[in-house]
Amino acid sequence: MSLKAVVTGGGSGIGLAAAQALAGRGMTVACLDLNPPGEPFVGIKADVTDDAQVRAAVAEAAERLGGIDVLVNNAGIGAQGTIEDNPDSEWHKVFDVNVLGMVRVARAALPYLRRSEHAAIVNTCSIAATAGLPQRALYSATKGAVLSLTLAMAADHIREGIRVNCVNPGTADTPWVGRLLDAADDPEAERAALNARQPMGRLVTAEEVAAAIAYLASPDSASTTGTALAVDGGMQGLRLRPAN
């Protein structure tokens, strides 16, 4: 019987690629998003900052899929600047989406996951959780919280048979990064700088992150819980000498 998966932020970028990768593994997939995709996915419009919408959307996904085995908590937004640049309202907003959004969706999905033989949650974290990046104070704080939340949830739910892991992408070539580049004074120079920051010299692809998500979501990783899988072109672990 095919596994059933819910992907938040499944309308774009890494989430959409994850939905495609899970479908490629034979799963049926519901995408929760402000702008959900259509066929072949079950698209459900929901804002992860609204608990009532989340509960209704998760119940609808379980109903239409016939249960939930896999949750990919991926919806997220960015923020730029140092701690001097973002007002309290923006701190609350970004934490509300990036951290509490995962809490709300997972909380609503737990009753269904507990009934699954292959329950797994995969959170989309970031290189920003484990490396200090300039001009990303607020965003990095949310992803640090996601990393710790992943470990705590893995401990809380291991005896219920629910695995919890996260992926830590480096800068990935998604519509999000496209918007950042478009907003830069010199988009080509900005892209070159982002490429150069990756030891592999290029951005990560959404499909590469999606393949890691699909692995952690699938029974292939049945003994893996409480881990963070870097998909970052070597950015976290390597220290290269200059090329010449």
Ligand SMILES: NC(=O)c1ccc[n+]([C@@H]2O[C@H](COP(=O)([O-])OP(=O)(O)OC[C@H]3O[C@@H](n4cnc5c(N)ncnc54)[C@H](O)[C@@H]3O)[C@@H](O)[C@H]2O)c1
């Ligand atoms: N692109 C990168 O370089 C990169 C690197 C590391 C981590 N990430 C993480 O990957 C995840 C996906 O990013 P992406 O680059 O694919 O971005 P994206 O902007 O292409 O896609 C994000 C999706 O989330 C949805 N979304 C945003 N707010 C929502 C809300 N309140 N409720 C429901 N859906 C909402 C958007 O509608 C969009 O479809 C994020 O958690 C991000 O922090 C991205």
